[in-house]
Amino acid sequence: MPALVLIGAQWGDEGKGKATDQLGGSVDYVVKFNGGNNAGHTVVIGDETYALHLLPSGILSPGCTPVIGNGVVVDLAVLFQEIDDLEARGFSCERLVISADAHIIASYNRTLDRVAERFLGNRKIGTTGRGIGPTYADKMNRIGIRVQDLFDENILRQKVAGALDLKNQLLVKVYNRKAVTVEAVVEELLSYADRLRPMVVDSALLLNQALDRGETVLLEGGQATLLDVDHGTYPFVTSSSATAGGACTGSGIPPNRVDKVIAVIKAYTTRVGEGPFPTELLDADGEKLRADGGEYGTTTGRPRRCGWYDSVIARYAARINGVTDFVLTKLDVLTGWESIPVCVAYEVDGKRLDEMPMTQTEFHHAVPVYEFFDGWTEDISQARTFSDLPKNAQDYVRALEQLSGAPFSSIGVGPDRVQTLELRPLL
Numbered sequence: 001m002p003a004l005v006l007i008g009a010q011w012g013d014e015g016k017g018k019a020t021d022q023l024g025g026s027v028d029y030v031v032k033f034n035g036g037n038n039a040g041h042t043v044v045i046g047d048e049t050y051a052l053h054l055l056p057s058g059i060l061s062p063g064c065t066p067v068i069g070n071g072v073v074v075d076l077a078v079l080f081q082e083i084d085d086l087e088a089r090g091f092s093c094e095r096l097v098i099s100a101d102a103h104i105i106a107s108y109n110r111t112l113d114r115v116a117e118r119f120l121g122n123r124k125i126g127t128t129g130r131g132i133g134p135t136y137a138d139k140m141n142r143i144g145i146r147v148q149d150l151f152d153e154n155i156l157r158q159k160v161a162g163a164l165d166l167k168n169q170l171l172v173k174v175y176n177r178k179a180v181t182v183e184a185v186v187e188e189l190l191s192y193a194d195r196l197r198p199m200v201v202d203s204a205l206l207l208n209q210a211l212d213r214g215e216t217v218l219l220e221g222g223q224a225t226l227l228d229v230d231h232g233t234y235p236f237v238t239s240s241s242a243t244a245g246g247a248c249t250g251s252g253i254p255p256n257r258v259d260k261v262i263a264v265i266k267a268y269t270t271r272v273g274e275g276p277f278p279t280e281l282l283d284a285d286g287e288k289l290r291a292d293g294g295e296y297g298t299t300t301g302r303p304r305r306c307g308w309y310d311s312v313i314a315r316y317a318a319r320i321n322g323v324t325d326f327v328l329t330k331l332d333v334l335t336g337w338e339s340i341p342v343c344v345a346y347e348v349d350g351k352r353l354d355e356m357p358m359t360q361t362e363f364h365h366a367v368p369v370y371e372f373f374d375g376w377t378e379d380i381s382q383a384r385t386f387s388d389l390p391k392n393a394q395d396y397v398r399a400l401e402q403l404s405g406a407p408f409s410s411i412g413v414g415p416d417r418v419q420t421l422e423l424r425p426l427l
């Protein structure tokens with residue numbers, strides 16, 4: 001039995017939460033392998049809506065064990081708040097386990113995230129302000145605080161002191177903020193230790209043993225391909241590996257145990273924060289997509305930038321991630337357009353490019369080459385099979401599939417679990 005990877009193909013918010021939740025009932029483990037509470041996944045079950053940030057979306061499936069993997073950065077206050085909120089709504093978080101190697105978002109990193117953005121001025125990234133970048137930077141700089149450090153007070157104090165030697169210089173001398181004391185940071189972190197301890201495991205061992213027993217593991221990515229620190233639109237990216245490769249390093253599951261890579265992709269494109277976006281619509285059409293799709297961030301409430309489907313991005317995501325299946329989402333949002341443009345290539349400085357340009361400069365200059373497809377006006381939110389879709393919607397989906405470099409396995413026609421058309425089984 002396999003390990004499956006599920007990632008976002010575009011700039012995030014493709015509907016990964018819904019897709020993970022749907023698979024959650026059929027898998028034994030759902031593992032978050034990157035990112036932290038910069039993610040926002042909305043899951044709709046009947047009349048109830050759940051907004052998840054740090055917890056894997058599998059938390060809503062009673063039979064499945066949710067895992068926060070070593071590649072995640074954990075804000076402990078957010079973790080316990082999310083657990084308390086879900087338990088108050090009747091969901092047990094008893095099975096949740098957390099890697100001893102996951103890094104902790106300390107208070108000074110939340111502060112640094114926000115002040116650094118202010119200092120960047122018009123070069124800002126538009127981060128979520130949750131301390132994600134500074135915490136991953138500490139990991140790479142080898143001055144990070146890990147979950148396991150909370151269980152050795154002496155080590156914790158030494159590590160916090162080491163980090164603050166540097167951080168306080170930055171806070172005070174560069175950013176004009178108050179210094180932070182070692183004691184205050186240690187005290188805050190230790191206040192979570194007792195509650196955290198029973199959840200902490202060697203998650204790589206746990207998951208590999210589960211696979212040995214024939215159990216199924218779903219590795220759920222936060223963010224998305226174009227926000228990946230290596231393969232995304234750097235520097236306008238997050239600080240983690242959000243592509244399929246990151247699923248292995250962020251969980252300790254080796255690549256040869258991964259059987260499928262599922263990429264979630266929206267029937268149009270959105271982006272939150274700064275950075276280039278070739279098919280972006282800055283006019284009334286963009287506003288219509290935002291209104292029809294409810295495109296406001298789950299985490300920060302910011303309006304999402306909206307534009308047409310970009311098949312150059314889809315092909316890039318297919319290639320970088322080794323996509324075996326695309327899950328197309330939010331097709332229902334496109335109902336009511338007379339004609340729907342799809343980007344099939346870019347024109348860059350007078351030259352046609354069918355694939356992602358090599359450089360940031362070229363991507364900033366990319367002008368979409370559009371093909372136009374006839375729209376439909378019928379309400380498709382009640383469709384349950386592909387043949388229920390009007391012919392123009394069928395043609396649109398088939399055209400996207402042809403252009404995108406991997407087969408489409410399901411189509412979303414609404415936020416609810418049941419509003420999904422299955423074309424081929426994912427499991």
Ligand code: GDP
Pocket residue numbers: 008012013014015016017018039040041042043044293298328329330331332333411412413414415
């Ligand atoms: P994620 O970050 O990839 O999990 O995506 P978000 O949850 O941030 O954003 C996706 C939004 O679209 C959520 O509000 C979902 O409930 C909603 N959604 C997911 N699939 C569909 C769909 O097929 N149709 C519609 N109308 N909404 C969807």
Ligand code: IMO
Pocket residue numbers: 008011012013014038039040041125126127128129130131132133221222223224227236237238239271272273274
């Ligand atoms: P989900 O999992 C959309 C964006 C931020 C910003 C950039 C860096 O819900 O798809 P960060 O706080 O990570 O340092 O911000 O990345 N970003 C997201 N955009 N969906 C997300 O997550 C995102 N997580 C981060 O807006 O542009």
Ligand code: MG
Pocket residue numbers: 012013014039040041042298
């Ligand atoms: Mg989201």
